[in-house]
Amino acid sequence: MAIVASGQITLTDLNDTKQLMMYIGASQSRTVVYDGLSSYTPDYSTSNQTLTPQLYIAGDNTNVAQDVSECKWFYQDNGANSPIEITQNTEDYTLTSIGTKGLKSLVIKNNVLSSRTSMTYICELIYQDIESGLNITTKAEIEIVKITNGLNGTSGKDAIVGVLTNEVANVLSNSKGEVTSLEGASTQLTIYKGVIDDTDNWTISQTRQNVVVTEPMSSKTATVTSLSADVGKVIFKATKSGYPEITKVFTINKVKSGEDATSYNLIIDTPVLALNQTKDSFNPMNITVSARMQVGSFEPFDYPTHFSVYESVDGTNYVEKYVSSSDEYSFVYTPSSFEIKALKVKMYLEGGTATVIDEQVIPVVTDGADAVYVNVWTPDGNAVKNDSDVVTARADVYNGVKVVSASSYKWYIQDESASSTSGGDVDSGEGWRLLNDDYNMGITGYTTSKITIPADAISSTEAFKCVVVYNGNSYSGVTTVVDMTDPIIVRLDGMDKFKNGEGTITVRATLLQSGLEVDASGTEGFMYEWFIYDANNNKTSFYKKGKVITVNATDINGRGNLVCEVNK
Missing domain, CATH: 2.60.40.10 (Immunoglobulins)
Structure with a gap:
């Protein structure tokens, strides 16, 4: 189960x-x-x-x-x-x-x-x-x-890439739009000549829209101290004799508090693309793009929307190369040319491409021949549909730009309760459970470079990690797999307080999918298991089964977290 x-x-x-x-x-x-x-x-x-x-x-x-x-x-x-x-x-x-x-x-x-x-x-x-x-x-x-990155043997003119430490900042405001916190509303422009920081050799100017910034207009840094509209921008322009002008935009958005406060996050699995010295291969060869959404203080969830991808051959001007034909949770994109200097990915409000809500630039740098990198990816896509498909995850090990074979492969599934001494091992780190003959959830191939994941092993979103050994050293990579069906949410209904260490409370597990209750009668094949963790997050001896349970005041000491795990 x-x-x-x-x-x-x-x-x-x-x-x-x-x-x-x-x-x-x-x-x-x-x-x-x-x-x-x-x-x-x-x-x-x-x-x-x-x-x-x-x-x-x-x-x-x-x-x-x-x-x-x-x-x-x-x-x-x-x-x-x-x-x-x-x-x-x-x-x-x-x-x-x-x-x-x-x-x-x-x-x-x-x-x-x-x-x-x-x-x-x-x-x-x-x-x-x-x-x-x-x-x-x-x-x-x-x-x-x-x-x-490797510099030896690199020929030709160094690539010029402009990178902002922060391209989009979401700042907190109350329901009236009055900003309550500007933490994180700062950025810095860095211009790379190859892999060398060449920023101080450029002339920088800033154009500001709806914001007040601490630094002068000629600074490479912008710290926002005031935002007068829902969206503000700082536009950096950098010039240097003999080179094209570089333009970078820092966007600041208000996130209003209240029941409808919503934030969005564009997720890209690599911060840069590394181009080999012979300029015929990227590392990794493609990027995986996905989106997340958070409403109020609830847990973030996968967000279906439109994306677009732009390519630039000079780091300044971009040409659109891909746009979603319909709302999608994620996609994999392979650059069309080894001549590009950067990719730009945009994320839009659900339903079309009318409103941009996040964007990110992935610069291209020159890779060295001795760089070792593990690219963990899903060659056939990272989603299952309607609990019927399977997903294949693969770990490709690169030495420079060449794919090599590792001497061993170990796969893990993310589990916050696992540690190096409980469920994991010395290579896993905290929060990763080792897949093996005793624990695999139907996943096969966990000692090879490729695993096959059945749909029933994926609950909404699961992360998988692969640790490989190559030339005596360990390297790792992570990929995420999602279930495109509506996730099942567990809501625990009942009182949550005792007085004076006495009495009992009754708690019921309600399963919700798309806002509707499933298994209302408790006869649909779900199994409910209950545990209590104490104030130090240690599991106690408390254990019960059933859709509805009773908890005694003596089952907790001051405070305890009551957890219900639903299996099928």
């Missing part, structure tokens, strides 16, 4: 604790380009990377991170058994206090990716819910990735 949906509510003796949403902001690009010799762009040793946590209570636009009582930072690199806590300042890191309580930012002072392909940083915050008096622990993570 496979889990088709799950839901949870928090039970307390006082008042229900609040739902928290946590993010980590980065002051520099999270993709570091290495020239294969000694140069890093951005260079964290001269332009420090500062990671700052942000914390919001669901339904409120106020950042409450400065009210936390404790803040811990960890890092985890490739192959590590478990995250390593950063407890003091070192030559690589500085912990900087923010405010008078426990909040800290993490400053990365060196090029920590010199011997790694990626690093994951984890921040753990403890926030006290004033109403219940309980301490809530929440975590978020952010990944830094290195792309290695």
Whole structure:
């Protein structure tokens, strides 16, 4: 049987604790380009990377991170058994206090990716819910990735690419459109000559629409301090003798609070396309594009809409090459030429191409012959329909531009309860469960470069990770598979509070699909399993089955999360 949906509510003796949403902001690009010799762009040793946590209570636009009582930072690199806590300042890191309580930012002072392909940083915050008096622990993570490029043997004129650290920012406002937070409303223009930062050799000017910016018009940086309309723009123009003009646009949108506050996110599986030295192959060879939507404080979900793709041979002027014929959740696009300098992808409001709601530029850089990269993708598409199809996921290992064979392949499915010692292994990292003979959900090929995933193994959206070993080193990649049928939502109905540690409550699991209840009588073949996790997120001995259950006050200690998993 496979889990088709799950839901949870928090039970307390006082008042229900609040739902928290946590993010980590980065002051520099999270993709570091290495020239294969000694140069890093951005260079964290001269332009420090500062990671700052942000914390919001669901339904409120106020950042409450400065009210936390404790803040811990960890890092985890490739192959590590478990995250390593950063407890003091070192030559690589500085912990900087923010405010008078426990909040800290993490400053990365060196090029920590010199011997790694990626690093994951984890921040753990403890926030006290004033109403219940309980301490809530929440975590978020952010990944830094290195792309290695080769300069030796590269001939011809270096490509000129302009990149913004942030192309679209969604800022919080109340229902009247009054901006309540401008966090994240900043960007910086970087112009690459090949893989070298050539920005300071260009003349930059800014044109501003509906915004006030801190920096002068000639700055490469724009920090927005005021937004007078629902949409604002900062248009960068960069000129240099002998080169075409570069134009980049930074767009700022208001996200209004209230029941109908909605945000959209364009997702592209690679930040750049790497062109080999002989200019006859990209790495990866194509891009996978998808869209997500979030309404209010509810969980994000896959969003069907129109997309368009533009190609540029000079990094400035773009020609449309693809547009959706109808609303779609995702698609795979292969560039039409190895002469292009950049791709631009646009996402529109559902139903057509009248309103652009997000866009992203993917620059082309020159790849080195010794770069190793794992491209995990779905060659026949990443969606199943009507619970009847199968999806094939494949891991292609590149050494430079050549596809090579790894000595071993291991596949994982995302599972937040899994760890390196429980369900995963030393290569998985936190939140990934190893597929093997004992746990596979009908998925086959999990020790090879290709797996076949049946529809009943996919609950709405599932992520799969492949870890390969090549020349004694481990490399990994991730792909996402979606179920195009309407997902089943579990709503738990019943009281969520006890008083004075006494009494019982009755909770019913209601299954909703497209807004309508399914399995109302409990006779449609679904199995309901119930668990309770304590305040430290440890599973207790509580276990029950059934569509309707009774919970005693003695089953929780102060606070507990009641979880229902529905199988079929």
